Amino acid sequence: MHLNCHTYFSFKFGTMSPEALLKEAGAKGVGKFVLTDINNTSAVLDLVRLSPRYKIDPVVGIDFRNGIQQQFIGIAKNHEGFHELNQFLSKCLQDGEAGLTGRRAVPTYAPEFQNAFVIYPFSTLIKEERAAFPENKNPSHRGMRQSGNVRDEQKIFSTPKLTADKLNENEFIGIKPSDLNRLRFSPWKNHPEKLVILTPVTFRTKTDFNIHRLLRAIDNNILLSKLPWTEQASPDEIMLTEEELESIFSVYPQIIQNTKKLLDACEIIDFEFDQSKNKKYYTESIKEDRQLLLQLCEEGMHYRYPTSNPEICKRFQKEIDLISDKNFTSYFLINHDIVRYARSKNYFYVGRGSGANSMVAYLLRITDVDPIELDLYFERFINPSRKNPPDFDIDFSWNERDDVIDYIFYRSPYGENYKDCIALLATYSEMKDNAVIRELGKVFGLPKAEIDSLSDNIIHSGSADHIISLIIQYGKLLYSFPSHRGIHAGGILISEKPITYYTALSNPPKGFPLTQFSMQEAEDVGFAKYDILSQRGLGKIKDAVVIIKQNTNQDIDIHDVKRFKEDEKAREHLQQAKLMGCFYVESPAMRMLLTKLKASTYLDLVAASSIIRPGVAQSGMMQEYIKRFHDPSRREYAHPIMKKLMEETFGIMVYQEDVIKVAHHFGKLSLAEADKLRRGMGGKYKGRQEFLEVKEKFFSNCRAESYDEKLIHEVWFQMETFGGYAFAKGHSAS
Structure with missing residues (x-):
């Protein structure tokens, strides 16, 4: 019955990743909740994708706010409802970045959503005497709600108090546990059909609450000790079990029923993750x-x-x-x-x-x-x-x-x-390395000199005082938190x-x-x-082509690659590493490598572009390649299988494609399986189980070919240590 859950994509407010929120829900036995990040939908796709793993049904929505002030919550009944909420938030953001510290862009009242619920927080109504709309007989104001016109609405922020008869069928008032005492003396107690439970979820523990306060201080660019309570969430914004919520609201059973009914009316959106979302046709079919x-x-x-x-x-x-x-x-x-x-x-x-x-x-x-x-x-x-x-x-x-x-x-x-x-x-810009240390140093009030020393790792944790220890501790906890888009x-x-x-x-x-x-x-x-x-660099090339045309009246086609490959002067400059101003190959390391190689052809340059990468260079294969490049006798050291598969590079793995080639021809995997193996070695492949299955197939195929066990493991080791850092040959060639 949690209708207002946040992740750390409520920038500088939330404290949980989408997966951490799912884990917390699973730990508390919460099978269905609503994700409502603040003016943001960044977490929606990831959370919905991961939810089956935790057997949780997430509903999606948006927490609409101006700064810290919650205006209302939109909850999608279905995919069309999510579309409506996104369209409305997009219009708000076009009028001004409505972040936590952004200018006022979200109106006081929601437009008339056809496929979404709206919840107005009771606490805000009490504090600000939120305005209601004039009688329906005034067509201009009611029309404004129907159109969702933000600018028209902003002209009437001060209007009479919101009352139950002004709420649409899909609109409710959210009651927090802290609101229950005030509800007893409010006219809203006579309209229980319009009340639902509103228990925001922002953190799990006291440590998370401390992280939240640090984020709020960073966002407001003030000292942590000066952070006003109005700029932070309540410490009780944690996820409760259903039994705990029912106990808290036991005096108002209809509020409990309303909340369950609202959740039951919301579908779990199927984003069809296995289907292409790109434009289907360029023509008509x-x-x-x-x-x-x-x-x-x-x-x-x-x-x-x-x-x-x-x-x-x-x-x-x-x-x-x-x-x-x-x-x-x-x-x-x-x-x-x-x-x-x-x-x-x-x-x-x-x-x-x-x-x-x-x-x-x-x-x-x-x-x-x-x-x-x-x-x-x-x-x-x-x-x-x-x-x-x-x-x-x-x-x-x-x-x-x-x-x-x-x-x-x-x-x-x-x-x-x-x-x-x-x-x-x-x-996403993330809080990493020195950036998070500097931000924490500022909110803890450290002078710049100490922040600089801490960022440069001059202060060792053993000699650190309490404040510096806290900065190091929370810096690790905040590491990789998204900061902004x-x-x-x-x-x-x-x-x-x-x-x-x-x-x-x-x-x-x-x-x-x-x-x-x-x-x-x-x-x-x-x-x-x-x-x-x-x-x-392409601008420089175009300038050069224009100058050639002016001076010699020649038209140069830069896409005529064959001509450049065969140009003697280009080869001479390549061999002498005279490459300043040439994109990618002008770095000191690259020019030094080309000087050692004395490369003179396009294929030499393609290989050089790859062997300078960490996977080849750090394994010692770059030095071996240079030796084999100049001394044909050293090429005999290569294993016959490797030499046959990679004759062009003297039996040395140079490109990502070499992993595919070895896995396909040596390990007898299909090309698709070989590429799956290559991606798994690169650390970017999410299908870990599939990678392990292909790895097992590689070893079993090699044994079926009666290869020596030592050779199998040697080849695998070369592939594994190399594959994650190599360049694709297409990258090098282009």
Whole structure:
């Protein structure tokens, strides 16, 4: 019967992660509760996704507040109700960031929700004599409620007292345990049909309450000792068992029944986590999308492969079939449209990442990396068992990227007429490392010099006084708490349904709507993001191309990769490591490596871009690669199987694809299983049990091939220690 539960996504207020809230509910025997973070829906998807694990049915809603002042709580009856609440909060946030310390943006009263309950807190009514609406005969004010017009409502914040006859059927007054004495002397006791239990849940223990007070002091930028009680939650905002609640409210049995009835009327939203949420069609149907994709690829085939062969045709057919089976046709077409627009404006771009493993992407000119030439596995990008969606990383010049984003949102065929279905992806800034220590130092009143010393680890815990010990203690507890939302470096979502079916939207200074969830939640619910990134180096390249045109009247096509690979001067500069101003390879470490290698070809550069990564460098394989690069006799030390599989890199694992290659050819796993193994080694794969099953299959397959047990474990050790830190070959090549 808890209708007002918070997680730490009630920024600088809540103290529990979504999973911690579920654990607390399970420990207290609470089978159903309402998640209502403050002006925020960031925790909704994660909590709903995790809830079956704890056998809990979560209802979702929003705690609407102006600063610390609770205006009302919205509780979704169903998915449409969540959509309504998100739309309303989005409108409020467009009028001003309604955070805990934000300006007043949430109105006193809720609009008339069709699929959501509204609860007004009794304590606020008593304290502020909350205004009620004038009689229904005044159409202007009642119309304001129906439209949810925030600006009109703000003009009438001071109106007569709210009374029972002004509440709609879906509206109630929330009674806290601390309100019971005042309720006895209030007219509301005569309207028990409009009363429900309101027990906010913000923390679990006294330690959590202390964390909450620290967060509130940080949010208000004041000393902890100066934090007013009006800026913090009540210490009793903990989760109670149903028996405890029934005992507290035993004098008012109808309030208990009303609360249970309200909860029973709310459905558990099915977000269909296993279904894609991306825009389904680029054209009008799947059939038209496939026909268009085939047509564009045929045109690209003449440009990329003037003389085709059976290997190319077989690879193309495999990719097209898998793209269709996984319903990624529209995703490829939209990415193609983005780069088509860029070329029409003469914008320079580079398609990077594992998308470079795709021949279809190469044919569509999304990337300039030939996966046939470099033996890149498409399964590294898309495979039948991969659950998390793929994405392309497309870099644009710093001064052209914003126009590309503007095109996507407002002028493209998938943005112009579907503005509710497109938004920027959010990210969370977390309390980590020195940041949390500095914030705690300030609220505890330490002078800057001591905070600096503490941040630099000059003060050792053994010699620390009581205050510093507390800072260290609570710094560990607050570590990784989300602090505020930011904008993802380049992520854009293009949805089939309005995005407010999944999240509320804010309106940051960037000028485009922003989701309230991050990349992880987006992937979980079925979004494949579009990464529109910025690279200053592309602007420099464009300037150079313009200068060449002015001086020599030559037109340079930067996508003519073959020409650059064969350019003698480019090879000479590469061999001498004269690379200042060249993106990615201009760092001192990279130039030093290239000097040792005396690399002179594109493939040498691709390998160098990967062996400098921690997985190769720290394992000693970078030094071994350099030796084998210059001394062919050392290549004989490689195991024959490894040498055969990785002839290009002298039997040394250099790329993530090498893990796939060894797992597939040596361990006899399918390519999809091999990629699952690769992702599990990288630590980013959530299906731990599936990873362990594939690992077991790898060992059993190797034994079935009669490999020596020592060899099996040696190969596994190389894969495991290397896989988590390696570069994808497509990344290096692009």
